[in-house]
Amino acid sequence: MTILETRVYRGANIWSYEQAIHLVVDLGRLEEHPTNTLPGFTEHLLEMLPGLQNHSCSRGRRGGFVERLNEGTWLGHVAEHCALALQQVVGHDIRRGKTRMVKGRKGVYNIIYGYADEQVGLAAGRLAVRLVNHLVQADPEFDWDAELESFILRAERTAFGPSTQAILDEAVSRDIPWIRLNQYSLVQLGQGVHAKRIRATMTSATSAIAVDVASDKDLTTRLLGAAGLPVPKQESVRSVEGAVAAAKRVGFPVVVKPLDGNHGRGVCLDLRDEEAVREAYDIAKEQSRRGTVIVESFVTGKDYRCLIVDGRMVAIAERVPAHVVGDGTSTVEQLVELTNADPRRGVGHEKVLTRIKVDAAAKEVLAGQGHTLESVPENGEMVKLALTGNMSTGGISIDRTFDAHPENVDIAEEAARMVGLDIAGIDFICPDITEPVRETGGAICEVNAAPGFRMHTHPTIGEPQFIAKPVVDMLFPPGAPARIPIVAVTGTNGKTTTSRMIAHIFKGMGRKVGMTSTDGVVIDERLLIRADASGPRSAKMVLQNPRVDFAVFEVARGGILREGLGYERNDVAVVLNVQPDHLGLRGIDTVEQLADVKAVLVEAVPRDGHAVLNADDPLVREMRRRCSGQVVWFSMEEPGSEVREMIEGHCRRGGKALVLNPSDRGEMIVVKHGRREMQLAWTHLLPATFSGRARMNVQNALAAAAAAFAAGAPLHDIRQGLRTFSTNYYLAPGRLNEVDVNGVNVIVDYCHNAPGMRMLGDFVDRVGESLSHDLARPSRIGVIATAGDRRDEDMRELGEIASRHFDVVIVREDQNLRGRKAGEVAGLVVEGVKAGMADGGRCKQVEEVLDEIKAVRHAMARANVGDLVVFCVDKHPAVMTELENWSQQAYAGAAANPSAPAADPDYVPAEPAST
Structure with missing residues (x-):
């Protein structure tokens, strides 16, 4: 099997309502060999990807795909399901896929499947094809275990972390769109003027000064101490001798840690003599970006993380360092292997827990407890493999959200306010979070910017806390808009002029309009890019602009076929006409197929949206069946015609339409809504129509007015927009x-x-x-x-x-x-x-x-x-x-x-x- 072509659809497309990957594969000789003719194929495939047993396929029930394998199905179909199963292995719950033969090309298939992360989806498709080929004819250089591990690591590098993913899941549940802005965790929530940005758990509302304060542990401690909050004694030093002297002043035991470190790296706890401080100093300094090290008093007790969002405590977790529990017969090394075999543990942030890594630091912690990897701990003995309770080093978490004493909650909230963070992780060390720390001797040891959510959303013990909700509430309070209206225009001819008319109408209403067209990208009447910008990437550029509060997209056939729409949905879809143009390209050979491509816009209309369709074009008229929202017709046919009779019936049922009514004084554009008729404008008085002689612009004006009416523009604003729009070089370059x-x-x-x-x-x-x-x-x-x-x-x-x-x-x-x-x-x-x-x-x-x-x-x-x-x-x-x-x-x-x-x-x- 060979991959001939790869496409990534970043929005609705001709194959799917959602983003998808499209592979064109050639089965070659395998076209003559369905799965039931390949001995051992199904057994080996299910052994390598057991998740395939859950695939329902077209049968609609669990195990349906296995039935298809046993009955005999083609290997292109198998590759589709393997690509889905591989994504499911790394936690992407993707189930959408289809495989169809390329018309007129025997053995060549279109494989389409959904994806959550583009790079992971592409890698899954490539690995799926290699796996199928390997199962048909063994490749000695193909090591499945190594390939799968490499795929998982790649997915870990490109996928969002659990904190970012939790926020995105909450946003999606509220119908808030998002755009990934880089290959890491920088994400835009919302569109245009409503957009907010997050990077992991930092938001566009997070103060840069607060982040700097939290990064300086010495300054943080002094600020909290000045507010009367319980903090350990500490000093900052820049030399070994300074660290030893500070330890003597603070009093042993002490903690040595970097001034501006994170994730617990470089933190050395419970140091009881000068030699231990000397050794710890070098470790801490290596992790300090500014070369400064903190020496502070060691506070005994349990490690608690309090999560504060928008000034309120939302979750508390007790963090337990990576450890194993002896059974009296197994060595420490065997216990680690047994612990890592837990299906909840994975590589990095791949799963809810991280595998314990036995490195030099872990061996040193073992030695401090009198153990080695070959030691056999007693039954029930807890053996630590790390000193800090970070999840990233293999620690576990216990939910304590509802156990905390109210005074401790007040202290944590006050600490976040003192530092100025909208989202803060307050680290408590105290004997018991249920008792006031001022009485038990506990203290705040750190305030963290961008705290991780994994310990709260996926605690090892206890109930998960839905902490993404208050974060999204803070960014988008209930009732706050997240989307800007999107009007998308397509058709064989007239797209650019109609788009400009619509943009002109809403510009006259005071809106900041972002528009894409074959002329370029225009933001608030300023041409930013001069190029053919009728594709999905230009649309995404408009949606990212923080000034735009209304978007008008010209959508061309080529962009839909190449990458899909590039956005999730459009509030108003305008289809002007479908004529035989660009046929013979990218598999589109007939005007009916071209209509299917342009109908993608209509399919992307939500239930509360509108499709503005040309009733005079039979192919456009048929698109009404694909619209989930309301249809708004426009027509240039005279009263009494078959088309006008259809429109009259549509309006009697409460529908909307724009038509031309001829009279002795000329043609009047009339807006029909239900049984009401409202006169809009004489066509011969609109500059763009050249006194009514430019019939194409009469039609474009009808479409633009219908789109503006569907988008909620008042009639007087639509009228004014059409009366002031002309086809001069500045408003419509290259158009009449x-x-x-x-x-x-x-x-x-x-x-x-x-x-x-x-x-x-x-x-x-x-x-x-x-x-x-x-x-x-x-x-x-x-x-x-x-x-x-x-x-x-x-x-x-x-x-x-x-x-x-x-x-x-x-x-x-x-x-x-x-x-x-x-x-x-x-x-x-x-x-x-x-x-x-x-x-x-x-x-x-x-x-x-x-x-x-x-x-x-x-x-x-x-x-x-x-x-x-x-x-x-x-x-x-x-x-x-x-x-x-x-x-x-x-x-x-x-x-x-x-x-x-x-x-x-x-x-x-x-x-x-x-x-």
Whole structure:
């Protein structure tokens, strides 16, 4: 089995409502060998991954997948389940998956399965394929135990720690979205202006000064002592002799620890003589970032961790150092192995407990108790392997949340307030937490920033405490919003203009709009990135911006197929149209398949959301069946048509729609909600419609108004937005930009496919009929092109349609030929133009000028005053610059020679007669 292709979907996609990994695998000869024909395969597989016995598969019951294995299933399906089982081994409860054959390719399969962590999911897929291949034909270099251990360690490195995961689980339960910002524990909760950040158990509300204070143990002790809180005596030193002197002043026994260490590293306890202090000093200094060591009095008692969140105690755990209990027959080494065999213990933070590691420090602790690894402790004897009770060194925890004396709780809460931490771990050493520490002689030995949650969420003994709840309550109080509204727009044509219209409407309402489109990423009308930004990564960039309180995403077919949506859901999905474009790419060969891709937006609408659908497009109309929320129709059909009758029935049932009502005064955009009708605006008064002649923008305005209405915008704000939006270069660059160049009417547009050319041609006909000139009938000149990744027939169709609307067609090529040879694309378009001319098209002349700027110059040189020139552009900034230069040069030439014909840029003055 070979992996041919790997994709990671970071949001809803054509295969799943949630994020997923997609492998395209070739079974090769294994296509002829299902599992029931491979002797011993199923037994060995279940032995290596026993968790597969719990998989239900399509049977819907435990053991269903094993039944499929025994009956015979294909190995691509087996690899899918192995990838899921491997993720379950490392604690990721992922159960979503499917395997389908690639149409028309025997033995090639699509394997799709969910993931929690992208890197872990990819590694699981690769290891699953290797495992299946190994079971079919043994690979002597494949060591399953080593591979599994390596996979677990990799998952440990990339997965969230238990503290971060606990907060994320609580956030997800409240429908709070999150975004991972780096490969470690930096996470954003919420979107845009509502976003909060956490890093482990530090939050965006955690004071940096408080963290610095907590890191300085000497300063912390002095602050707590000044507040009258019980703390041990201590001194900070920077030399061995200073440590010995301080120990004498404090009084033996003492503790030596680093000033700014963590996780108990470098802490040496119960030091009873000068020699022990000397040895401990070097250990502590090695873990001190600033080279300062603390010597403090040793407080005897049990080790308790009090967790304070937002000034309130939420959990208390008694920490017991890593240890074994003798049975009178086993050695210490055997007891450690037996303890580590506990299924709750794993590598690092992989499981609720950490395996005990027998290193030099552990052997030293054993020696201090008179033991070695070969010693046989007496029955019931507790043998420590660490001095501190940290979970990361193999310790255990006992929940004491409801046992603490109220006075001790008050002390812990006061300590957190004194340091200034919103989340703090207060370490108590005292004989018994149920008794007041001021009476029993206990003390606060440390205040920790970013305390771990594992000892509280997964105590070894006692009830788990749901401490993530108060953390999320602090960041997002009940009723506080976490999401910003998201409007997503897709379709074959009109996406960018519609997105800009929607953004313009909400900008006029005072919202800070983040928008993605093929032009770039725009935040509050500022262009941050100039690129094709209609994919999922650009959407995530907007959701991370702390200024954005409303998002408008243009979503293209390519981004959905490549990475999915990149976000969880959209409140409003707008589908403008589905036309045959980009067919033959990434397995999308028919317009029906293209509709399935664009329908992903509709499937991502929640129950309280809306899908704004074009009722005039049959493929878009069918998408209503995929919408969990409400459908808002828009239509340009006249009253009495079949589509309008369908809309009327929809509205009688309480639905919403935007339609056109014709009258003697023009067309009125009407909002229908239930049985109510509300007039919105005359289409001919909207600047973007060119007095109603740009029918594509009439449709875009309907869609934009419907989306804004669905998103809760008042009608007067929608009306004002549409009335102030125009297709000038600043509001909609490259979208029907109208320029007057020395009396020549110039239109600059991004049209690049046959359906778009059909709509542009209709606009050219309507505008051309209104043009007139005293000398002659104005000509229509079109400069056209298409992308190289279209099908040959699509390129010919573009040229054929253009031939019906232009007198002269100049064919150019894009700078990026997308795999085609120079002149190949233009040649196919010219073929289409000539076919249209032969079929009675308007065009009388077709020319090839491959370079875009040269084509602009050539077209303008041909144009006369009153002519209409349409440029279908690739690099619209360069074209607009060239038109500006052309206008200035012609103006300068006219000023220098007033007798030159104003409309003939090719005019060359006659040479002076020779003398």
